[in-house]
Amino acid sequence: MTSLINLKEVKKSYKLGDDVVVEALRGINLEIKKGEFVAIVGPSGSGKSTLMHMIGILDKPTTGKVLLDGREIGKLKEEELAVLRNKHIGFVFQAFNLLSKTTATDNVELPLIYSGVSKIERNKRAVDELVKVGLGERLDHTPAQLSGGQQQRVAIARALVARPSLILADEPTGNLDSKSGVEIITLLKDLNKKGNTIVLVTHDMETARNAKRIVSIKDGLIVSDRKS
């Protein structure tokens, strides 16, 4: 399998005030290959959020290299990162982050707007993805008219619609009841079976066990990297 994203000796530090420097990542080496289902686990403050930002190329490392599809992101401009995110990363957030007062279809179309897909094509693909996640009956519902589990499925459809290389799910079950949580995890597993690469970020080992590979992080370092 080919390498999708590759982190080499990635360090990230933040300045808090004049002399206080927080080292969130202290030398991470991580390679994720196409088709993998990886869980990144760690307690809060472990640096897993920062790591997620690196994988989602929302942020650049202080030192070290992040390679996405063979390109080093540290050297890219914000505009180029936006294009790369649009093409390669599908985000699923804990709080769903759907646009309010906006139909499920319009929400799912969003990434395609920024990749310049025509209106007709956008609508067709958005509807396709919503049907795949089981929301074919709720295309015109706004987030307020959907349950938490349904909202997260809209978010997953949105993450899939641009056919990204990687689905990056940040605590996707964090705001859901356990039954809906299980449904979402099952959906992610199915997507992985169909060939999608999935990175699941969570603090909960129970949830992490659903992945094929578990990367544990603590104090900015990877403490274990094993098959589930």
Added chain:
Amino acid sequence: MIAIAEISSLALKSILRNKTRSILTMLGIIIGVASVILLVSIGQGLQKYITDQFEQLGANLVVVVPGRVGRGGGNALAGGPPNFNGSKLTLADADRVAKIQGPIESVGTGIETPGSVSYLGKTKYTTIAGMSAEYLKIRNLDVSRGRIITTSDVRAGRNVVILGSSVIEKLFGQGVSIGKEVSIGGQKFKVIGILKSIGSGGLGVDVNDFAIIPVTSAQKVFGMKTIQVIGIKAKTKEDIPQVISVVKKELLKKYKDDDFSVVDQSSLVESINQILGVVTIALGGIAAISLVVGGVGIMNIMLVSVTERTREIGLRKAVGAKPNDILYQFIIEAVALSLSGGIIGVLIGALGSLAISQFVSTSVSFWSVILAFGVSAGVGIIFGVAPAARASKLDPIEALKYE
């Protein structure tokens, strides 16, 4: 960056998603633009009205009025209004003016005073005007039926009268009026003609509400030895300055500089328009301040909107929006808000001006509409840039974390 059409559609969707807020935001601009349009239309309507009125007075007209009027450069009204009651001008003065060698076509005389006309117990309060035959001609007044006042009527001081249509209607209804005798100032006057309607016959006077008698008869009836106006028609427009100077020279032989004024209508129109122009600009300027206030309102709401939509901006960036996509979306939102406010404002201003035109003449000018549009679009851009720039610079990570 993605196509402007796509960004515009995003911006419009977001405006429509928050209808109440959008309308409230537009309100400032709506009020500003509407008041600019309305006030400017009233000012310009007044200017047009006054110009029209003076034009109806007759062309190439120079008038001698009592008192000190319109001296001193641009400020033509500095001397105050004509002092009709203190007039020292007489018919003899008019004769002397008529004898001047110069480019003068004709000279007429006039008196106007409020009074009443009665017929068989019915009374109409109206303006009684004493005019010489020449003055009627100079003022473009004519009869629609009967005959006009002649030089011989004036010379003999005959008790004849021409009545305006509303006077006729009040006194005679549909009945015959020509040949009947009416009473003016206790004397009998024979109706010889009905005045032809020419709209309003100059300076806001409705000629339909007029009773015109020979100027000599008017002096008799009202016990006056003087007249109020000497109207002089110059041969051509170019002759006007010369006419003014020779008439002034002639009258100065007898009167002091303060006793009379010789003015031509174009300089009067010009100076009145100058004053009204300044007033219009001042009114428009005051209204324009409210446009700026409206613009600040837009900026305020856009800043609130950026804060409120921080997560949305973060999400858009996460799924691939470039900084410029966000920048233009917010600028277009601001411009769309201010422009729609501008359009609604123009409509309301135009409707308001239409409503007011029942009472005061108004005129919505093309330039005031263009200006209002331009200013409101400008306001949108100027006050939309700061919030849009803030939105475009948001860090997606921080934005996504924002509660």
